[in-house]
Amino acid sequence: MEKSKSNSKKRIVVFASGNGTNAINLYHYFRDNEKVEVSHILSNNKKSRVLRRAHDLGIKCIHFDKEDLQESTNLLEVVKEINPDIIALAGFLLKIPESFLAVFPNQIVNIHPSLLPKYGGEGMYGERVFKRVLKNKDKESGITIHYVSTHYDEGETIAQFKIDLEDNEDLNSLEEKIHSLEYEHYPKEIEKLLF
Numbered sequence: 728m729e730k731s732k733s734n735s736k737k738r739i740v741v742f743a744s745g746n747g748t749n750a751i752n753l754y755h756y757f758r759d760n761e762k763v764e765v766s767h768i769l770s771n772n773k774k775s776r777v778l779r780r781a782h783d784l785g786i787k788c789i790h791f792d793k794e795d796l797q798e799s800t801n802l803l804e805v806v807k808e809i810n811p812d813i814i815a816l817a818g819f820l821l822k823i824p825e826s827f828l829a830v831f832p833n834q835i836v837n838i839h840p841s842l843l844p845k846y847g848g849e850g851m852y853g854e855r856v857f858k859r860v861l862k863n864k865d866k867e868s869g870i871t872i873h874y875v876s877t878h879y880d881e882g883e884t885i886a887q888f889k890i891d892l893e894d895n896e897d898l899n900s901l902e903e904k905i906h907s908l909e910y911e912h913y914p915k916e917i918e919k920l921l922f
């Protein structure tokens with residue numbers, strides 16, 4: 728039976744490791760929503776900008792260590808207590824353990840800055856992806872929103888969005904294009920999953 732919630736809003740918990748622009752974008756998108764809230768931002772990186780930004784905005788934050796996630800059940804208990812409807816990874820660099828996937832089946836989603844299966848897998852994140860795309864002189868790129876599975880970037884695709892690349896595309900312009908796609912589509916796709 729579903730645990731009772733202190734309010735009737737659907738809850739999103741965001742896991743992020745770095746800058747957190749997507750995490751904060753999700754927060755702003757749902758801030759005035761009567762049915763959905765980003766209730767917590769969790770990070771494995773104590774010094775991350777995401778935790779500083781979340782703290783400044785008054786969002787509930789939790790820091791945890793890699794071991795908390797992978798070896799102990801404490802973090803899982805904490806997240807179970809929050810009782811999220813969706814866990815959204817946003818620039819989160821650690822692997823989600825099976826214990827989480829078992830408790831939250833089809834409730835953990837990720838955003839990846841390429842058209843998977845291209846440029847996915849362990850170690851492929853952020854700038855590393857963009858450098859490969861540019862090196863290969865790809866004519867198009869994009870983002871993938873997908874369910875999380877036990878393997879990096881291999882869960883079922885929820886949606887993909889594409890952009891055309893110019894001949895003079897560089898790291899900055901590509902990053903900017905990809906981020907705009909992410910900010911536009913990640914909140915909307917999560918909203919669709921919630922209802």
Ligand code: GAR
Nearest residue numbers: 746747748749818838839840852853
């Ligand atoms: C985003 O572009 C996201 O797609 C990517 O990290 C960036 C985080 O930016 N995720 C991955 O590469 C996952 N493999 P942000 O911290 O500013 O949201």
